[in-house]
Amino acid sequence: MTELTNLTIATALEGLKNKDFTATELTQAHIAAVESARDLNCFITETPEIALKQANEADARYNAGTALALDGIPIGMKDLFCTEGVKTTAASKILGNFVPTYESTVSQKLWNAGCTMLGKLNLDEFAMGSANTTSAFGNVINPWKPNDGSNADLVPGGSSGGSSAAVAAQLCLGATGTDTGGSIRQPAAFTGICGIKPTYGRCSRWGIVAFASSLDQAGAFARTTEDCALLLNAMCGHDPKDSTSSRQDVPDFTATLNDDLKGKKIGIPKEYRVDGMPDEIEKIWSQGMEWLKDQGAEIVDVSLPHTKYALPTYYIIAPAECSSNLARYDGVRYGLRETGDDLRDMYELTRAEGFGEEVQRRIMIGTYVLSAGYYDAYYIKAQKVRRLITEDFDKAFEQCEALLTPTAPSSAFAIGENDDDPIKMYLNDVFTVPTSMAGLPGMSVPAGLDSRGLPLGLQIICKAWDEQTVFNVARGIEKAANFTAKPQILGLSRAA
Numbered sequence: 001m002t003e004l005t006n007l008t009i010a011t012a013l014e015g016l017k018n019k020d021f022t023a024t025e026l027t028q029a030h031i032a033a034v035e036s037a038r039d040l041n042c043f044i045t046e047t048p049e050i051a052l053k054q055a056n057e058a059d060a061r062y063n064a065g066t067a068l069a070l071d072g073i074p075i076g077m078k079d080l081f082c083t084e085g086v087k088t089t090a091a092s093k094i095l096g097n098f099v100p101t102y103e104s105t106v107s108q109k110l111w112n113a114g115c116t117m118l119g120k121l122n123l124d125e126f127a128m129g130s131a132n133t134t135s136a137f138g139n140v141i142n143p144w145k146p147n148d149g150s151n152a153d154l155v156p157g158g159s160s161g162g163s164s165a166a167v168a169a170q171l172c173l174g175a176t177g178t179d180t181g182g183s184i185r186q187p188a189a190f191t192g193i194c195g196i197k198p199t200y201g202r203c204s205r206w207g208i209v210a211f212a213s214s215l216d217q218a219g220a221f222a223r224t225t226e227d228c229a230l231l232l233n234a235m236c237g238h239d240p241k242d243s244t245s246s247r248q249d250v251p252d253f254t255a256t257l258n259d260d261l262k263g264k265k266i267g268i269p270k271e272y273r274v275d276g277m278p279d280e281i282e283k284i285w286s287q288g289m290e291w292l293k294d295q296g297a298e299i300v301d302v303s304l305p306h307t308k309y310a311l312p313t314y315y316i317i318a319p320a321e322c323s324s325n326l327a328r329y330d331g332v333r334y335g336l337r338e339t340g341d342d343l344r345d346m347y348e349l350t351r352a353e354g355f356g357e358e359v360q361r362r363i364m365i366g367t368y369v370l371s372a373g374y375y376d377a378y379y380i381k382a383q384k385v386r387r388l389i390t391e392d393f394d395k396a397f398e399q400c401e402a403l404l405t406p407t408a409p410s411s412a413f414a415i416g417e418n419d420d421d422p423i424k425m426y427l428n429d430v431f432t433v434p435t436s437m438a439g440l441p442g443m444s445v446p447a448g449l450d451s452r453g454l455p456l457g458l459q460i461i462c463k464a465w466d467e468q469t470v471f472n473v474a475r476g477i478e479k480a481a482n483f484t485a486k487p488q489i490l491g492l493s494r495a496a
């Protein structure tokens with residue numbers, strides 16, 4: 001059965017159509033993989049019975065010749081997407097027992113396309129983090145190990161660390177993620193897989209537990225660019241239940257995937273050459289430029305002068321929106337409730353007990369920057385800088401069709417390594433946050449290994465609504481990089 005977990009979504013769909021195996025067999029192979037890799041802690045909730053029921057329905061459709069676009073494809077769902085009747089925790093104690101009575105639009109669309117749900121994937125609490133170490137359900141372990149003999153457990157990136165680790169470890173063929181400042185792209189880079197954050201508004205946010213509403217966007221993880229395109233095809237589209245959801249037509253993202261890159265202008269933003277960037281990151285970035293040049297693309301230098309303000313402004317805007325969004329967790333309407341002497345006491349005890357340290361830090365920062373007297377100095381100022389960041393991109397895209405950058409300033413680090421220094425942790429997002437601030441589509445694609453044998457990713461960024469070019473350029477990198485390395489865990493526990 002192991003080879004069924006080695007397929008891509010595209011090859012699995014072929015196999016299902018040709019009746020080489022059934023959706024039930026495919027799902028069972030993945031359920032077994034999930035069970036055998038519990039030590040990675042990828043899943044908060046496993047839902048094998050739901051997956052098998054969906055697989056059974058998929059098989060019936062294959063037999064009837066009425067198969068859906070992604071019929072029988074086993075996926076994992078980040079535990080930030082509300083799933084009807086299935087616990088949805090946001091990796092927080094405060095939502096520890098929350099069972100939604102409704103289904104998020106994006107997850108519903110994936111079920112409507114025939115996917116089967118293996119379970120709910122671990123994440124940083126309320127998607128706040130870059131290492132999946134802030135989860136109330138414990139950290140996730142990256143299936144990759146450094147080759148330096150240390151055998152250290154590494155982070156899978158965050159916040160969608162359960163998603164990235166599960167796809168890399170071949171526990172599912174694809175997974176959903178959300179990206180507010182990098183939470184799809186950075187974990188994809190840390191685990192050697194592909195991850196796309198589409199344009200803000202492409203995917204409905206309805207039914208996704210909110211972190212920072214003007215930045216949150218759903219997206220997909222998979223092991224190939226084509227698989228990401230297939231998933232995204234099913235996830236996007238206008239939703240009247242989300243006022244920020246776009247009415248733009250959704251093209252078939254696979255249609256132009258393999259188009260020629262001849263004459264495409266690829267911009268290299270000079271401000272992304274940050275101080276102290278490891279040589280290996282610099283090297284893989286140059287390698288990426290060479291690969292694209294070899295395929296006929298033209299490399300042009302561009303400038304995004306406000307890049308250095310992106311992180312500081314993100315860490316004003318995201319906490320501000322989080323403090324507002326998380327005000328609803330008061331012990332009355334959802335989840336955990338502590339008993340107190342009076343109402344106020346109950347609120348305070350519930351929130352002190354229910355939220356972890358990082359979430360509390362963000363709520364306090366957010367409340368501060370929104371408070372009277374500081375609102376103009378911090379929040380309004382940050383919004384103005386956000387506009388300048390967006391205008392930088394607009395100008396850059398007058399000179400080129402896509403930008404190529406590293407995804408993250410390092411490869412995966414050891415669990416616990418940056419935990420005592422929030423600022424150092426925040427620096428992980430230096431290359432991903434600007435795209436989020438401007439609402440643009442961005443994708444990470446695996447490009448190679450560093451000297452410790454750990455994956456490195458390259459990021460492609462395009463104009464709003466131009467995911468097709470994102471995929472096309474990412475596919476160019478994928479073809480040239482021919483990244484076939486696999487995490488060691490696949491050799492250790494599930495070979496044969």
Ligand code: GLN
Pocket residue numbers: 127128129130158159178179180181182183184211318429
């Ligand atoms: N790491 C960033 C943060 O902690 C981004 C998180 C995300 O994209 N959800 O806010």
